[in-house]
Amino acid sequence: MESLIELFSQPATWAALITLIAMEVVLGIDNLIFISILTNKLPEHQREKGRRIGIGLALIMRLGLLATVAFIVTLVEPVIEVFGQGFSWRDIILIAGGLFLVWKATKEIHHSVDPAPSGDVFDTSRVVMTFGAAITQIILLDLVFSIDSIITAVGMTEHVPIMVVAVVVAVLCMLLAANPLANFIDKNPTVVMLALGFLLMIGTTLIAEGFGAHVPKGYIYAAMAFSILVEVLNILSRRAKQRSQGKKD
Known part of the structure; x- marks a missing residue:
């Protein structure tokens, strides 16, 4: 306890904490957009529950990964080499997650532009996904975003308490923004296409970073x-x- 008090009594600690919270909130936006789009395809009475479970799982994964910081650091070490290019577990996970995001966004765009049976191509009230399927996809992307988030945190500070506080604050912000964002997307159907475009861009960025091309x-x-x-x-x-x-x- 004394070490924590001493740590948080230093101005540099608060500067690092504020910076890391801002970074974690920004990284959480990607995660939240994906959760909002998926849960809006559930029956209306299941949507809020799905968002809370998805965000709760994101918090659990991030805190679980923080508990294994020593292991997380090893994820950036190359494990295989292809045509002279080394790939770490982080790279492999980012590439797989990016490909999944590109596939998912492309599939959703196709569903949006292809005439729906009801005649309304933007009918968000039409249930097209089961609760289990939505949660499974959220878990997969939560894992990708969580690993990226924690590796970013590890690169910014060496103090685990700062990482924990930043992650918890960022996820609480996600929780507060989840329903307003999802409702805004639901009430403004054209925003769905914009959000799917974001997912395509994010997926492409993840793939590029997995191949070693850093995109600011x-x-x-x-x-x-x-x-x-x-x-x-x-x-x-x-x-x-x-x-x-x-x-x-």
Whole structure:
């Protein structure tokens, strides 16, 4: 306890904590978008439960990985070599997770543009996934995002208590943002395509990083922020037109 008090009495500790919390929250956005899209395909009464389970599993995985920091560090050591390129377990996991994200996003985009049986291509009320299938896919991607998150944390600080606090705060932020984000996506169906585009971009980035090509996260999130701004302007424009037409009628 005394060592913890001494650790958190240092200004450098708080600076590292704030920086790591911000990084973990940003990394958690990717995870949350995927969870929101998947759970919106469940029956309405199961959606909130699915989000809570998905985010809860993300927290459990992150804390579980933090308990094995010594093992996590070994994940960045090359275990196989292909055509002169060394691959670590982290690289293999990132490539597999990226391929899964690209496959999943492509499949969902196909379902969105292909005419639905009901005639509404953006009918989010139509149940197209079972609860078990959604949770299984969330677990797979939670694992990928958790490993990436913890390896990032290990690279930023050597103090496990700081990592634990940052991870818990970031996951709590995910929990608070889960329902508003999912509801916003559900009420604005065109946002689904934007979110799927994000998943494609994130999946491609994971694959690139798995092959050793570092992609600065700042560029990725700047592009996402700009896309969101454009979509928000489009939504406001559509609503303004709807109000104008309503007054005319």
